[in-house]
Amino acid sequence: MGHRLGDASTPARLAAPDEGIGRDELALATRNHGLPLEALRHDITPPGLHYVLTHYDIPYVPEGTPWPLTLDGRVGRPLRLDLSDLHRFPQVTTRVTLECAGNGRALLTPRPVSQPWLVEAVGTAEWTGVPLRLLLAEAGVEPDAVDVVFTGADHGVERGVEQDYRRALPVEVAMGGDPEVLVAHSMNGAPLPPQHGYPLRLIVPGWYGMAHVKWLRSITVADESFTGFQQAVAYRLRRDPGDAGEPVTRIAPRALLVPPGFPDFMSRARVVRPGTVALEGRAWSGRAPVTRVEVSTDAGHTWRDAEQAPDDGERWAWRRWRYEWTVTPGEHVLSARATDAGGHTQPLEQPWNRGGFVNNLVQRVPVLCLDDEDGSAGGDGE
Amino acid sequence: MGHRLGDASTPARLAAPDEGIGRDELALATRNHGLPLEALRHDITPPGLHYVLTHYDIPYVPEGTPWPLTLDGRVGRPLRLDLSDLHRFPQVTTRVTLECAGNGRALLTPRPVSQPWLVEAVGTAEWTGVPLRLLLAEAGVEPDAVDVVFTGADHGVERGVEQDYRRALPVEVAMGGDPEVLVAHSMNGAPLPPQHGYPLRLIVPGWYGMAHVKWLRSITVADESFTGFQQAVAYRLRRDPGDAGEPVTRIAPRALLVPPGFPDFMSRARVVRPGTVALEGRAWSGRAPVTRVEVSTDAGHTWRDAEQAPDDGERWAWRRWRYEWTVTPGEHVLSARATDAGGHTQPLEQPWNRGGFVNNLVQRVPVLCLDDEDGSAGGDGE
Numbered sequence: 001m002g003h004r005l006g007d008a009s010t011p012a013r014l015a016a017p018d019e020g021i022g023r024d025e026l027a028l029a030t031r032n033h034g035l036p037l038e039a040l041r042h043d044i045t046p047p048g049l050h051y052v053l054t055h056y057d058i059p060y061v062p063e064g065t066p067w068p069l070t071l072d073g074r075v076g077r078p079l080r081l082d083l084s085d086l087h088r089f090p091q092v093t094t095r096v097t098l099e100c101a102g103n104g105r106a107l108l109t110p111r112p113v114s115q116p117w118l119v120e121a122v123g124t125a126e127w128t129g130v131p132l133r134l135l136l137a138e139a140g141v142e143p144d145a146v147d148v149v150f151t152g153a154d155h156g157v158e159r160g161v162e163q164d165y166r167r168a169l170p171v172e173v174a175m176g177g178d179p180e181v182l183v184a185h186s187m188n189g190a191p192l193p194p195q196h197g198y199p200l201r202l203i204v205p206g207w208y209g210m211a212h213v214k215w216l217r218s219i220t221v222a223d224e225s226f227t228g229f230q231q232a233v234a235y236r237l238r239r240d241p242g243d244a245g246e247p248v249t250r251i252a253p254r255a256l257l258v259p260p261g262f263p264d265f266m267s268r269a270r271v272v273r274p275g276t277v278a279l280e281g282r283a284w285s286g287r288a289p290v291t292r293v294e295v296s297t298d299a300g301h302t303w304r305d306a307e308q309a310p311d312d313g314e315r316w317a318w319r320r321w322r323y324e325w326t327v328t329p330g331e332h333v334l335s336a337r338a339t340d341a342g343g344h345t346q347p348l349e350q351p352w353n354r355g356g357f358v359n360n361l362v363q364r365v366p367v368l369c370l371d372d373e374d375g376s377a378g379g380d381g382e
Numbered sequence: 383m384g385h386r387l388g389d390a391s392t393p394a395r396l397a398a399p400d401e402g403i404g405r406d407e408l409a410l411a412t413r414n415h416g417l418p419l420e421a422l423r424h425d426i427t428p429p430g431l432h433y434v435l436t437h438y439d440i441p442y443v444p445e446g447t448p449w450p451l452t453l454d455g456r457v458g459r460p461l462r463l464d465l466s467d468l469h470r471f472p473q474v475t476t477r478v479t480l481e482c483a484g485n486g487r488a489l490l491t492p493r494p495v496s497q498p499w500l501v502e503a504v505g506t507a508e509w510t511g512v513p514l515r516l517l518l519a520e521a522g523v524e525p526d527a528v529d530v531v532f533t534g535a536d537h538g539v540e541r542g543v544e545q546d547y548r549r550a551l552p553v554e555v556a557m558g559g560d561p562e563v564l565v566a567h568s569m570n571g572a573p574l575p576p577q578h579g580y581p582l583r584l585i586v587p588g589w590y591g592m593a594h595v596k597w598l599r600s601i602t603v604a605d606e607s608f609t610g611f612q613q614a615v616a617y618r619l620r621r622d623p624g625d626a627g628e629p630v631t632r633i634a635p636r637a638l639l640v641p642p643g644f645p646d647f648m649s650r651a652r653v654v655r656p657g658t659v660a661l662e663g664r665a666w667s668g669r670a671p672v673t674r675v676e677v678s679t680d681a682g683h684t685w686r687d688a689e690q691a692p693d694d695g696e697r698w699a700w701r702r703w704r705y706e707w708t709v710t711p712g713e714h715v716l717s718a719r720a721t722d723a724g725g726h727t728q729p730l731e732q733p734w735n736r737g738g739f740v741n742n743l744v745q746r747v748p749v750l751c752l753d754d755e756d757g758s759a760g761g762d763g764e
Contacts, residue, residue, distance in 0.1 A: 003711045003753050008646040008653050020402015026411065026488060027650045030500050033415030038439040039576070046576050048430030049440075055647045057420040058431075106408060114648065118412050158647040194421070194428050264390040265437045265540040266496065268409045271390050329385045371385050 006160035012241075014110040014354070021106070025116045034120025040258045040282050043124070043320075044095070044188060050123030051209075052195045053100050053115060055165055056156030059194075059215045067199050069183070073149075073221035076140030083185065083199060089130040089138075092182060094205055095317040097124045097284045101208035101235060101248045104359030112356035119256060119363050124282075124317050125196075127203045129184030133175045135219070141171065144223045148174035150202050153215035161229045167213050168226035169204065179205035179316060183216065205316035206250050206286030208358070210235050237353045245353075251286030252360040253344050255293050255321070255336035259365055270367045277325045281336050282318035283308075288342035289315060295323040299333035300348055300362065306336065327369045334365040388542035394623075396492040396736070403488070407498045416502025422640045422664050425506070425702075426477070426570060432505030433591075434577045435482050435497060437547055438538030441576075441597050449581050451565070455531075455603035458522030465567065465581060471512040471520075474564060476587055477699040479506045479666045483590035483617060483630045486741030494738035501638060501745050506664075506699050507578075509585045511566030515557045517601070523557065529608040530556035532584050535597035543611045549595050550608035551586065561587035561698060565598065587698035588632050588668030590740070592617050619735045633668030634742040635726050637675050637703070637718035641747055652749045659707045663718050664700035665690075670724035675703040681715035682730055682744065688718065709751045716747040 010024075021029070032053045039049045061067070069086070072078040100121035105112055107119070136148070147168040154165045174181060182203040185192065192198040197214030204211040210230065226232075236245030258280050261272035283290045289311075294303040309320040321336070339345040350361045392406075403411070414435045421431045443449070451468070454460040482503035487494055489501070518530070529550040536547045556563060564585040567574065574580040579596030586593040592612065608614075618627030640662050643654035665672045671693075676685040691702040703718070721727040732743045 003713070003750060005653065005752065008649060008651040008750050010649055020404055021408050022402055024649055026403050026498055027500060028648075029408065029411040030416045030498075030502055031418040033434075034412045036413045036436070036440055036577070038442065041442050048432075048434070048575050048577055050430075052415075052430070054418070056645050057641075058418055060420065060423045116408055116412070118409060120412055156644045156647055157653055162644075162653075193430050195418070195430055259439075262538045262544075263438050265538055266410075267390060267392055267406055269390040271387065271539055271544075331385070368385060368390050370387065 005157050005162055008157050009160045012159065012354070013113050015113055017110065021116050022113065025113060028115045032115055034117060035123050037120055037256060037259050040256055041280070045123040045125060047188065047193065050125055050196070051098070051100060051121040053121065053209060054154060054195065055158065056154045059153045061194065061198055061215070069200060069216065069218065071135055071139045071219040074142040074145045074223050075221050076142065077138070079135065079139050086130050086183065086185060089134050091128055092131055092180060093126055093128040094180065094182065094203070095124060095126050095314045096203060096205045097122065097316065097318040098209050098212065099251050099254070101210050101357045102355070104361060105356030107361065108350060108352055108356050108359065112354055114356060122256070125187050126189070127182055127184040128186040128189070129182035129203065132181040132183055132202070133177060135183060136175055136221070141175065141221055142223070145171040145221045146224055147171060147222045147226045149220045149222055149226050149228070150213040150216060151218045151220070152213045153217050158229060159233065163229055165213065165230060166228045167211055167230050168222070168228070169211065171221070208248055208251055208286070210248065234355065235357065236355065237357060238355065239353060241354065248357045251284065252358050253283070253285035253287065253290060253338040253340045253346060254360045255281055255283035255338035255346070256363055257281040257334055257336050257365050260367060270365060272327055272367055272369050274328055274369055274372055275326070277327050279323040279325050279334065281321055283321055283336070283338035284318035285338060285340035285344060287344050288340040290319055290338050291341050292339040293321040294337045296335045297325055297332055299364070300335050303337065329369050329371045332367045332369060334367055335362045337362050387539050387544055390539050391542045394541065394736070395495050397495055399492065403498050404495065407495060410497045414497055416499060417505050419502055419638060419641050422638055423662070427505040427507060429570065429575065432507055432578070433480070433482060433503040435503065435591060436536060436577065437540065438536045441535045443576065443580055443597070451582060451598065451600065453517055453521045453601040456524040456527045456605050457603050458524065459520070461517065461521050468512050468565065468567065471516050473510055474513055474562060475508055475510040476562065476564065476585065477506065477508045477696045478585060478587045479504065479698065479700045480591050480594065481633050481636070483592050483739045484737070486743060487738030489743065490732060490734055490738050490741065494736055496738060504638070507569050508571070509564055509566040510568040510571070511564040511585065514563040514565055514584070515559060517565060518557055518603070523553065523603055524605070526605045527553045527603045528606055529553060529604045531602045531604055531608050531610070532595040532598055533600045533602070534595045535599050540611060541615065545611055547595065547612060548610045549593055549612050550604070550610070551593065553603070590630055590633055592630065616737065617739065618737065619739055620737065621735060623736065630739045633666065634740050635665070635667035635669065635672060635720040635722045635728060636742045637663055637665035637720035637728070638745055639663040639716055639718050639747050642749060652747060654709055654749055654751050656710055656751055656754055657708070659709050661705040661707050661716065663703055665703055665718070665720035666700035667720060667722035667726060669726050670722040671697060672701055672720050673723050674721040676719045677705040678717045679707055679714055681746070682717050685719065711751050711753045714749045714751060716749055717744045719744050
């Protein structure tokens with residue numbers, strides 16, 4: 001008759017074949033949200049359109065709430081910094097494309113039961129803050145440091161484990177300058193919105209979202225590897241439950257299309273008229289710069305190079321691409337595929353892991369091209 | 383072998399018993415989003431947390447795009463107004479709680495297949511714009527006017543019908559001052575975000591969201607009742623497909639709780655420790671002011687009055703309420719119920735209609751209270 005934490009949690013599981021999305025997955029899908037894909041047109045994602053995933057509740061932090069950030073553990077001089085202290089350090093602004101490690105999960109077979117993303121868990125923003133390496137230098141990291149552990153104010157239970165959200169970076173990543181890790185206080189020139197970590201969050205350019213700890217309260221330098229839930233249990237690539245698994249780190253390359261034409265409300269099917277359709281989209285990789293984007297208009301049978309926008313020097317942000325498509329009446333499937341300078345590319349068949357992480361299967365966008373005579377706004381199709 | 387608009391659409395349907403949420407419903411749930419319920423703590427919903435529903439794509443309107451608003455039809459002097467013209471009219475700011483007409487749809491049995499909201503399709507903002515009645519007066523409405531039709535720039539197909547999103551208000555509502563209908567250009571003191579209708583939208587305080595036409599391009603005064611898709615086909619209360627149905631208009635009363643304690647990531651179950659828990663939430667009605675909020679902590683068997691915040695004069699916005707709960711270990715179900723000055727209240731058993739509209743069934747929030755000894759942060763429970 002006891003009432004214990006474990007009663008609130010259910011074990012990790014895979015959906016049965018043909019099992020629809022359940023109430024628990026829907027409860028996550030209605031509170032978290034992706035980027036509506038037409039918003040890929042914006043270089044910087046407008047506020048409210050950037051993807052959001054929160055494990056627990058969004059902490060309620062009214063403006064002016066004291067927020068001392070502590071930095072301690074294996075350091076010579078522990079720090080306790082309020083927001084005005086942080087503003088006395090050099091400030092850096094970086095444009096970063098952030099993607100959820102679970103993006104694409106709901107397309108997997110079998111489907112891991114968790115936040116059911118299709119392909120839209122992405123967004124790009126300009127983040128401003130203090131380079132983490134400057135704070136670590138100020139505190140003086142001891143030579144035996146191994147991991148730097150970041151703790152957020154978001155609190156909950158997961159698989160029976162009560163926790164503040166907590167993740168670590170290897171000390172060489174935390175102290176390195178490539179990528180430049182930030183303790184960020186601003187998003188697109190304004191204080192962080194509540195759902196993006198107000199008042200402080202970590203930004204780790206090129207890494208999946210789980211590393212960018214929101215509502216950041218403390219930083220602890222440790223002389224051993226961090227084994228907290230979000231590091232050792234969640235966010236690992238496993239095929240079998242008993243595997244130790246590889247950690248999820250940097251973002252795999254991906255390209256997405258702005259869906260052309262207009263949608264059907266319910267099916268989200270895309271409709272175009274015959275003629276020339278300017279396809280566009282974005283491509284990114286956290287591993288190396290994107291060097292090639294290809295487009296297929298025949299369900300992946302043949303591929304042609306898209307035209308990439310000139311390099312704008314924003315290494316950690318997505319890059320625009322374009323492709324001119326001449327379309328005739330019928331059903332078509334569009335895809336785009338990114339390849340980066342490290343030779344990583346997107347698979348045409350879905351790899352699989354139990355957590356549903358690091359998916360970068362090429363997107364498939366079915367498009368219906370109407371007959372010429374159906375409607376008046378036709379193009380110059382043949 | 384023709385390819386026609388109807389091929390993009392599927393007929394309206396109800397889910398089979400125990401049918402999980404489908405891919406089409408999920409595609410809507412990942413792009414639209416609700417208010418994370420902990421954000422009910424904010425008087426004004428922070429940007430990005432207000433619910434969003436778009437039928438088609440969010441139009442891409444870069445800053446500075448010319449946006450002439452036309453007002454024509456049964457008027458003496460047709461108008462064509464750009465944004466600066468609108469700023470020369472008197473400006474009004476109103477705090478409004480907006481709720482989607484389909485809020486609660488995914489809880490219905492059988493479930494109408496559409497955007498699968500649970501209870502979170504709500505938000506409150508301060509909208510600034512020009513009273514519609516001033517624009518109509520400037521144009522001079524003819525005495526035979528019946529409906530005022532509003533057309534947005536969002537374009538798509540729905541049940542085989544290609545359309546710009548279009549809705550009407552009876553002329554007496556459009557010209558009346560209670561509620562004061564606005565042609566709004568600002569949300570919370572800033573230009574409208576793209577997903578909330580940039581650069582112009584209609585605000586109809588007290589009415590469900592479908593009336594608040596976004597990306598507003600034209601206003602047409604008509605001498606007959608408007609029979610467009612969103613008026614005569616969608617947004618009607620029907621039990622059988624052949625019913626003419628009653629139109630969906632004003633928001634029925636509803637109260638929601640800020641879920642207490644902390645959540646489990648996957649089940650979203652709420653966990654508290656024994657002792658005193660300050661419950662709070664919001665209540666609203668578009669029909670008449672909320673006069674009473676009751677709370678049940680025993681799954682609706684008994685009810686006690688909550689304490690409502692003093693009337694702040696914001697007739698069209700939600701109002702805060704509080705209730706102090708002494709909780710002991712075990713499983714509990716919390717509910718809140720709003721009643722308005724018109725005597726409307728929330729049902730304990732779910733009415734049903736084919737569209738899944740105007741649901742205001744009382745919310746049920748299961749809470750697990752842990753045993754005293756499970757964890758260290760216990761309260762003063764018995």
